[in-house]
Amino acid sequence: MSYHTKRGLRGLLTAAALAVAASMPMKAQAETTYNLALLSDFSGPYADIMPVLAGGREAVFTWWNETRGKEIGVTLNYKNYETRYDAAQVASLWPGIKSELDPIAVVGLGGPDVAALAERLPEDKIPMFMATAAYGYAWQPESWIFNPRPTYSHESAGFLNWMREQRGGDGPLKVAILASEASPAYVDMAKGLELYAEEHPDEIDLVEVIYTEVQPTDLTGQMRRVVRAGTEALIIQTNTSIVVAAKRGLQANGANIPIMMSSHNGLPASGGALGGLEQLEGDFEAYGMAIAADEDTPARQFYETLVADHGLEAPWNVVTAMGVSQALYIVAVIDHAIEANGVEGLTGEMVREALFAKPITTEETHGFLPTLTFTPEAPFPLEGLKVNVGTVKDGKITIEATGVDVPDVKKW
């Protein structure tokens, strides 16, 4: 190749490169990016479920960017921050998160995030969206922290009413709660149901609330009391270790009282910790979100889409469903905010306003959540609340009931 040919080729390549470069800034200018701060616990008490939950969240943001975001020229940029499920850690990280990301929304994980940021977010005008059920202590009007599900006590009360109907007869259902004072959230779960039982003695006869350690030494004695009292259902919304210890305590007493778990300590997690799902045959999980069972549901179909086209690697279980449902209602709210305010200049305040302006339909969350109508009165929807019930049948998780009504639980 002669010098001139080389020079000509070089010139052509340079011109082509310049043309590509010239077109790129135009594309970048047309694309608006908004940041989301993801609070995560990869090394604390929920480290076991975090990679799966994070996988669910992130796959939805990727899906939104590749579909709706691409259409309207918006990218949702996200970054995980390790909180170790520790309120002090969240509080110390927050100023850095704000200055680094300037997020339009925070994707929260649990009680410590609420405790650390409840007072700060209204000042910073950034809303936080949770995946879990709500907490009684955070049940305040004009909140900046939101839950797609009612409180844990709403969920357990809904389940217990459903169980009483299934049982039939007139008397109240005899119930025991296993809780722990290790976390304010755990106490809150018990207190709300205690109040509901007090006010509805015809529905629930609360035989005992047992407080124990997060890794109990032995619950044989406590379970003996529960069995002797004729308990018909045991509510454990704390963690898997307490479920395992209670199950062993019941087995030692030769009893098989159905246990109701929540989403974060549900059937797959507790079954795994017990050595097999078959050990939880006849036990339940109940929450206001789709049950990750084998049945072909819209939620399952959307999960399959995320796996096939958007790189989701997490298995189909309740934890993945939590992550997916959380991210789905967040992108739905952001979508509503963009519809109302345009693509440019979106702020956290606009996102919060959009939450109250229009319901998030169950279609928008692909059946993962019921239709959510938020109001400034509470951090979670006060109307149209439903829970779904899953159980273990023949060693497999199956949907036992969907759309079970949640009763009116008074604020405690």
Place this chain on the structure above:
Amino acid sequence: MLYFINDIITGALIGLLYSLVAMGFVVIYRASKVFNFAQGELVIIGGFIVWFTTMQLGLSLWLSIPLSLILAGLVGYAIERIFLTKLIGESVFSMVMVTVGLLILLRGLVLLLFGPAVRPFPIIFPLKPLFLGDMLIPMNLLLGGIITIVAAVGLSWFFNRTRSGLRMTAVAEDHVVASSMGISVKGSIAFAWVLGAILSTIGAMIFLSGKSLTFLASDIGFAALPVALFAGLESIGGLILAGVIIGVAQSLTTNYLDPLIGGSLGSVVPYIIMLAILLIRPTGLFGWRTIERV
């Protein structure tokens, strides 16, 4: 009345489990005057070793238990060699601070090596309880209680009647003086850590048999702390009595007071007893009273 007696027996057996874990504190303290804050983490490490040899390697319990105890001993030895041997002759405070660092390091190591998942712990002791008429006694706690008493008798004899045990006591008194008398300070402290790690692994087997294994299990270290301080940090035999008293008090509170108050006073009672006894007798029930001549 029968249930009341049953609760006392179960409480005493839980107390003996605390005594076994507290034995790890005492053995290390007697040899080095170091209070090991990472004792709960040694329980977890022991638990993960048992889980690994049984559930991952698929060894039978007859093989995995002795192998786990040997591996735990090696971990204890390695900890002492890597982190503590260079501090011999330095202030006790430095060594204690190292154990605080060790607590964080071991938690991190567990996460790194085994991941965060909650795991089913092998069933080492039969799940079926022992029935004495209407009374029900968990088998893991019953057999664990027997093991604890045997271990306490054996260790008391070792520390009080054998030359090696007495050498370890001399080391605890003063590293420099013991060394000048020809006693291997390094060897004594290393042996104490090996023993501490083995006792923690036995404690993990009793505590976690048939339950789940996570790093939350390290909380047993804090539960055993009142027993160790109540007994006095030098007394192995005293741990048995202290464990039984604290276990029974906790059990009766949990079963009879907690349902009345709707709280968890049972988990606080051991610390109340510990503080009360320390106010009256700062060295604990059976701790050594040191007279220093100036």
